[in-house]
Amino acid sequence: MILFQFLKYFILYGASKVEVTLYKEEKQEEAAKVTVVRKMKVFVLFVAIAVAAWQCQGDDHGVNFQVFPLRMKSGLGGHYIPEISCQSWMLGVEAHNIIGFSSVPKDCVGYIGNYLVGDQYRSDSKTVCREAYFYVKTLNISSKDAWVFDIDETTLCNLPYYADHGFGAEPYNSTAFDEWVFRGVAPPLPESLKLYRKLVSLGIKIVFITGRPLSQLDVTASNLKKAGYYKWDKLITKDPSYNGKTAVTYKSNERRKIEEQGYNIIGNIGDQWSDILGTNVGGRTFKLPDPMYYIS
Numbered sequence: 537m538i539l540f541q542f543l544k545y546f547i548l549y550g551a552s553k554v555e556v557t558l559y560k561e562e563k564q565e566e567a568a569k570v571t572v573v574r575k576m577k578v579f580v581l582f583v584a585i586a587v588a589a590w591q592c593q594g595d596d597h598g599v600n601f602q603v604f605p606l607r608m609k610s611g612l613g614g615h616y617i618p619e620i621s622c623q624s625w626m627l628g629v630e631a632h633n634i635i636g637f638s639s640v641p642k643d644c645v646g647y648i649g650n651y652l653v654g655d656q657y658r659s660d661s662k663t664v665c666r667e668a669y670f671y672v673k674t675l676n677i678s679s680k681d682a683w684v685f686d687i688d689e690t691t692l693c694n695l696p697y698y699a700d701h702g703f704g705a706e707p708y709n710s711t712a713f714d715e716w717v718f719r720g721v722a723p724p725l726p727e728s729l730k731l732y733r734k735l736v737s738l739g740i741k742i743v744f745i746t747g748r749p750l751s752q753l754d755v756t757a758s759n760l761k762k763a764g765y766y767k768w769d770k771l772i773t774k775d776p777s778y779n780g781k782t783a784v785t786y787k788s789n790e791r792r793k794i795e796e797q798g799y800n801i802i803g804n805i806g807d808q809w810s811d812i813l814g815t816n817v818g819g820r821t822f823k824l825p826d827p828m829y830y831i832s
């Protein structure tokens with residue numbers, strides 16, 4: 537009887553141990569399943585975020601392909617920001633795609649102002665003037681070789697005036713601008729002055745052709761000398777007979793006269809396309825930046 541009781545307890549005890557072990561194994565399997573499911577959720581979330589980030593690049597600009605693994609130079613995720621359109625506007629002006637504008641868009645006053653008073657304007661002007669000099673260095677200079685310079689925003693800088701008039705956002709006011717011109721205090725554009733000095737040192741003749749009228753000849757000559765342009769062969773102001781005609785017509789005609797006098801125009805630099813289009817433009821032309829105004 538005692539033996540029977542002992543066997544009974546022994547069997548019951550063994551069965552309970554087996555149950556506990558099975559229960560622990562089940563719990564461990566469940567925990568492992570939960571961990572795998574959590575890892576899969578994290579992975580799917582990561583893939584979804586990556587796909588969304590890739591798809592939103594440039595969507596606001598209509599660009600939905602990636603040509604290089606860099607983010608667009610606009611807002612986060614390629615979102616539109618206003619200054620990008622001002623940069624496009626300025627590029628359009630410099631490339632002569634945007635023409636005939638009477639003033640800078642109001643939204644772009646800050647962008648254009650920062651460009652002009654910051655380093656970029658100087659840097660862009662330097663690039664143009666350096667290329668002009670590299671070109672000249674390839675030539676065999678003769679005594680009748682001449683270089684044509686425009687004046688406003690090419691040799692003389694009117695930024696002190698335009699900074700007070702919205703950097704071109706205000707409509708052109710001839711009375712106010714003439715008052716500024718007659719002060720005769722416009723500073724030089726530094727990179728243009730460097731180019732001028734190099735050209736003079738190479739024996740190249742300097743010709744200034746400006747849209748300023750004859751009445752401003754003396755003050756312009758004085759201002760040029762004050763700014764460091766100490767010599768030239770010709771300083772041509774706009775004769776009243778050209779009133780109502782385009783700058784392209786006026787400047788082409790004056791360049792033709794220069795060449796008829798025996799000069800060989802090897803180069804021509806200006807801030808307006810009308811300085812460098814037309815006839816007798818010279819061996820090469822160079823366009824300086826000017827997002828403030830347009831002269832046809």
Ligand SMILES: [Mg+2]
Pocket residue numbers: 686687688689690806807808
């Ligand atoms: Mg000019």
